[in-house]
Amino acid sequence: MCGIVGYVGHRDCSDVLVSALTRLEYRGYDSAGIAVFEDDKIKVAKTQGRLADLSAKMREEGKPHGHVGIGHTRWATHGKPSDINSHPHTGGNVTVVHNGIIENYIELKEMLKRKNVEFCSDTDTEVVAQLLNLYYKGDPLETISKVEDMVTGSFALGIIFADHPDTVYALRRESPLIIGVGKDETFIASDVPAILQYTKKYYLINHNEIAKLSFDGVEFYDRYMNPITKELQEADWDMDAAEKGGFPHFMIKEINEQPESIKRTILPRIYNGMPDLSECGITAEALRNFKNIHIVACGTAMHAGMVGKYVIEKLAKVPVNVDIASEFKYREPLIGEGDLVIIISQSGETADSKSAMLLAKKLGAKTLAIVNAKGSSIAREADMLIYTHAGPEIAVASTKAYMVQLSVMYLFAFELALAKGKITESECAKYITDLQEVPEKVAETLSHVVDECQHAGSTLITADSLLYIGRGLDYALSMEGSLKLKEISYIHSESYAAGELKHGTISLITEGMPVIAVATQNALLEKMISNVKEVKSRGAYVILVCDEECVVGADIADDIIKIPKISEILMPMLAVVPLQLIAYYTALAKGNDVDKPRNLAKSVTVE
Numbered sequence: 001m002c003g004i005v006g007y008v009g010h011r012d013c014s015d016v017l018v019s020a021l022t023r024l025e026y027r028g029y030d031s032a033g034i035a036v037f038e039d040d041k042i043k044v045a046k047t048q049g050r051l052a053d054l055s056a057k058m059r060e061e062g063k064p065h066g067h068v069g070i071g072h073t074r075w076a077t078h079g080k081p082s083d084i085n086s087h088p089h090t091g092g093n094v095t096v097v098h099n100g101i102i103e104n105y106i107e108l109k110e111m112l113k114r115k116n117v118e119f120c121s122d123t124d125t126e127v128v129a130q131l132l133n134l135y136y137k138g139d140p141l142e143t144i145s146k147v148e149d150m151v152t153g154s155f156a157l158g159i160i161f162a163d164h165p166d167t168v169y170a171l172r173r174e175s176p177l178i179i180g181v182g183k184d185e186t187f188i189a190s191d192v193p194a195i196l197q198y199t200k201k202y203y204l205i206n207h208n209e210i211a212k213l214s215f216d217g218v219e220f221y222d223r224y225m226n227p228i229t230k231e232l233q234e235a236d237w238d239m240d241a242a243e244k245g246g247f248p249h250f251m252i253k254e255i256n257e258q259p260e261s262i263k264r265t266i267l268p269r270i271y272n273g274m275p276d277l278s279e280c281g282i283t284a285e286a287l288r289n290f291k292n293i294h295i296v297a298c299g300t301a302m303h304a305g306m307v308g309k310y311v312i313e314k315l316a317k318v319p320v321n322v323d324i325a326s327e328f329k330y331r332e333p334l335i336g337e338g339d340l341v342i343i344i345s346q347s348g349e350t351a352d353s354k355s356a357m358l359l360a361k362k363l364g365a366k367t368l369a370i371v372n373a374k375g376s377s378i379a380r381e382a383d384m385l386i387y388t389h390a391g392p393e394i395a396v397a398s399t400k401a402y403m404v405q406l407s408v409m410y411l412f413a414f415e416l417a418l419a420k421g422k423i424t425e426s427e428c429a430k431y432i433t434d435l436q437e438v439p440e441k442v443a444e445t446l447s448h449v450v451d452e453c454q455h456a457g458s459t460l461i462t463a464d465s466l467l468y469i470g471r472g473l474d475y476a477l478s479m480e481g482s483l484k485l486k487e488i489s490y491i492h493s494e495s496y497a498a499g500e501l502k503h504g505t506i507s508l509i510t511e512g513m514p515v516i517a518v519a520t521q522n523a524l525l526e527k528m529i530s531n532v533k534e535v536k537s538r539g540a541y542v543i544l545v546c547d548e549e550c551v552v553g554a555d556i557a558d559d560i561i562k563i564p565k566i567s568e569i570l571m572p573m574l575a576v577v578p579l580q581l582i583a584y585y586t587a588l589a590k591g592n593d594v595d596k597p598r599n600l601a602k603s604v605t606v607e
């Protein structure tokens with residue numbers, strides 16, 4: 001999704017804006033631009049393409065020189081990617097950058113056209129610039145406050161006024177925005193990594209609040225222009241965490257960071273050998289009273305919820321529904337008081353997940369957010385909150401965030417099962433001991449399977465389509481394996497419950513079609529092996545992922561990837577590693593942009 005930045009300070013503004021935007025590249029974009037005050041005049045440079053194209057254009061046509069400005073990376077929603085549709089957009093006196101969607105832009109555009117306002121782009125953003133310009137009578141704050149009342153939708157805006165060359169304004173509703181504060185300099189940004197090279201200090205800005213950045217510092221106002229004070233936040237990770245650190249891609253760096261991420265997430269929640277989520281507002285008594293659990297999320301986060309469902313139902317015997325957030329809202333879900341709705345989100349800004357959470361609250365359910373990004377909207381609005389501590393995840397394809405989401409699912413399931421009296425204290429203590437072994441076992445898996453996964457990647461590049469199969473927890477996991485492969489290698493794949501193949505899908509199997517079979521659950525092994533034989537005998541090229549103690553004939557599959565053994569219920573945390581690596585090496589072998597796959601954005605802040 002779009003990234004916005006802004007700067008007021010002593011440095012060269014164009015350089016700061018481009019460099020800050022580089023740190024937001026992970027969000028996905030198709031065009032970039034900046035607007036900077038040069039000799040008190042706004043100078044705009046923008047282009048379709050990457051930031052490198054913008055820099056090249058500025059080298060050719062001249063870079064704006066100044067100390068105050070705004071910048072943007074655009075992920076097209078209204079109007080195709082083009083130079084004209086790139087931000088910033090100007091309406092007379094006012095220039096803006098925008099992330100989000102102005103829902104009533106057609107109606108506003110019609111109204112402006114009736115007043116003879118002319119538009120040059122197809123964007124909803126230009127409507128905001130023109131609207132601000134129409135009502136501007138010399139007081140930026142008053143104008144922003146008036147226009148804020150007129151627009152509907154979700155947005156974060158960076159705004160400059162031609163006759164206020166020392167000030168940047170920012171306005172937020174729904175879409176993420178932070179205000180960074182360095183020594184004699186201030187920033188606006190869609191996310192913390194953008195400013196980390198300059199400062200770790202920042203303010204969170206709430207819905208409908210306005211920030212005014214000038215050489216005197218930053219001031220905040222509510223929608224009625226009343227000044228407000230805010231608490232300064234400090235990022236607990238630094239530039240290294242947001243850099244590649246010697247790895248060729250963020251994705252592989254983040255895969256390798258998983259052991260540490262798990263430790264950071266679970267260790268503070270283990271007390272005297274038992275799960276302890278009390279700091280998150282979760283008490284044993286509250287847990288005992290929940291009748292049903294709903295897990296609502298999107299994509300990878302939803303897949304973590306699928307594993308959570310199996311584990312919670314198995315251990316705590318509480319029914320769990322897993323819902324795709326974008327479906328949840330529109331199917332009149334049967335939830336209410338006494339239910340717990342768990343929202344899982346790395347970014348904490350996913351529009352579908354956020355609106356599902358708000359609906360759950362409205363219906364009377366208690367909400368628990370499992371979120372990675374501190375201070376994000378979902379984190380702030382849920383009744384209870386568990387932060388995952390993956391650190392910044394920059395690659396679009398989520399890996400370490402999934403891993404820590406799983407970690408929390410297990411901690412939660414153990415604590416719930418104990419609270420419900422479905423497992424004894426000593427059983428719970430054993431589960432916790434096993435969970436504490438996971439980081440080391442993930443590291444061991446990482447050091448053992450790289451060659452096989454690289455080989456699998458080189459085999460898969462010629463495939464048009466493939467299947468992932470598994471049963472039980474392995475099926476839940478294979479959904480994530482399949483998504484990972486699809487999103488970065490662009491090869492079509494589906495995950496299937498292995499037992500379901502015979503009911504239709506097996507007709508797809510032809511000579512050489514790859515099938516990745518995950519078989520880590522002992523009780524289901526025999527059945528899985530039969531399914532593997534079924535596809536193999538029809539010509540499939542089978543890659544089997546199983547544990548090191550699994551006894552199968554060498555001819556059962558074309559490739560066998562063996563992973564360390566751990567308590568069976570925790571096997572998804574190890575088995576996901578080869579699936580992530582297979583996706584990575586396949587994308588790499590195809591020469592794809594691993595960290596920034598086409599059409600995708602890291603944080604999906606529109607529905």
Ligand code: F6R
Pocket residue numbers: 298299300301302344345346347348349350353396397398399483484487602603604
């Ligand atoms: C896939 C991926 C997405 C996200 C989904 C939800 O690798 O990253 O499927 O999991 O867009 O995002 P969050 O977790 O930020 O709510």
